[in-house]
Amino acid sequence: MQRPVFILSMITVVGLLIGYITGSFITRTYTLKRIAEVPGSPIVISSIYDSAQHAILVGLHNPGFVPINFINYSIVFTPGEYTNEAGYFLAPVALNATLQPQETMILTLSLKEHTQALAMGDVVTGTIVYTYEGLPEIYQLIHTFEQTTLTGGETQASKRRQTTARSDTIQQTNN
Amino acid sequence: MLAIFTIVVVVLLVVLLALVFLNFTFLTVTFPELAVFLASMLIFFLLSRRLIFENAFIIGFLSKIANGEPIEAKQVIGKMRGHPDVFSGWTPLSILSYWKNTIDVYRYTFYSLFALLLLLALIARFTALQTPLIAVFLETAVMGALIPVYFVWAYDSLASYYLNNALEL
Structure with a gap:
């Protein structure tokens, strides 16, 4: 009697396949569950000065897998050499925005009312405070916008500098 | 006993x-999927117990027959559940083929249960736009049940091969 070579080899191949399928399924499920808990810090992908609204429009992207809740923003205005405006600090303005994972949104950071449009060399530093759902810590994102055209209102990509800093207390962020 | x-x-x-x-x-x-995986695997192993062990006995006896070793009907009946007095005058090969046929009903039930589980998992997976939580658990249960199903299939196909060879079909 001949050995059942074909059936034995078929059983071996199918066994390897089933081991591969179940093992990769467990690994994939476990990894996806772990990845879904990773919070990502928001990334500034664009920022422009809109003269009609007298505001800075900041485009933000959430690269993580946890929704981001934006709490407030504050603004520091540093005058350049081509403006008569004095420097000022805007106290935190409440924001009620939630950025879903892997999505992009535009935040409107309004400047102080009844002030001149931004001129060349003016620097606006916006501090956006945010939290993650289920995490007690409060984080902040500092974005520096520099006006690079003579008059405001044009769509210009600004020199961007972005730093994220972690603050332990609310008082520290409100300073 | x-x-x-x-x-x-x-x-x-x-x-x-x-x-x-x-x-x-x-x-x-x-990671509750692991518990679902293990539970499904254990439940399906319990369901496949008769199939795996009795097919293994059948394979052992048939390979002895194929190698030319003499076996007695009493040996086969001793390993078999049921009514031994029915088989007076039967040859070992006919008892083995009868035995193989009696566990077919368990095989069909086992495969039907797996198919039902697979169908439920597919329905849960593809009817909703957003994948519901139960779909993940059903899929994990299918993955756990795949391992006993593989063993049942392997033992059954080997036993069928040996039986067909012994009966010269």
């Missing part, structure tokens, strides 16, 4: 299950 043995085996299995779940308590809190 057999009843005591069965009770002991069942108690041992329950203890093993409890130990597994106690050991994996920490992991199953954060």
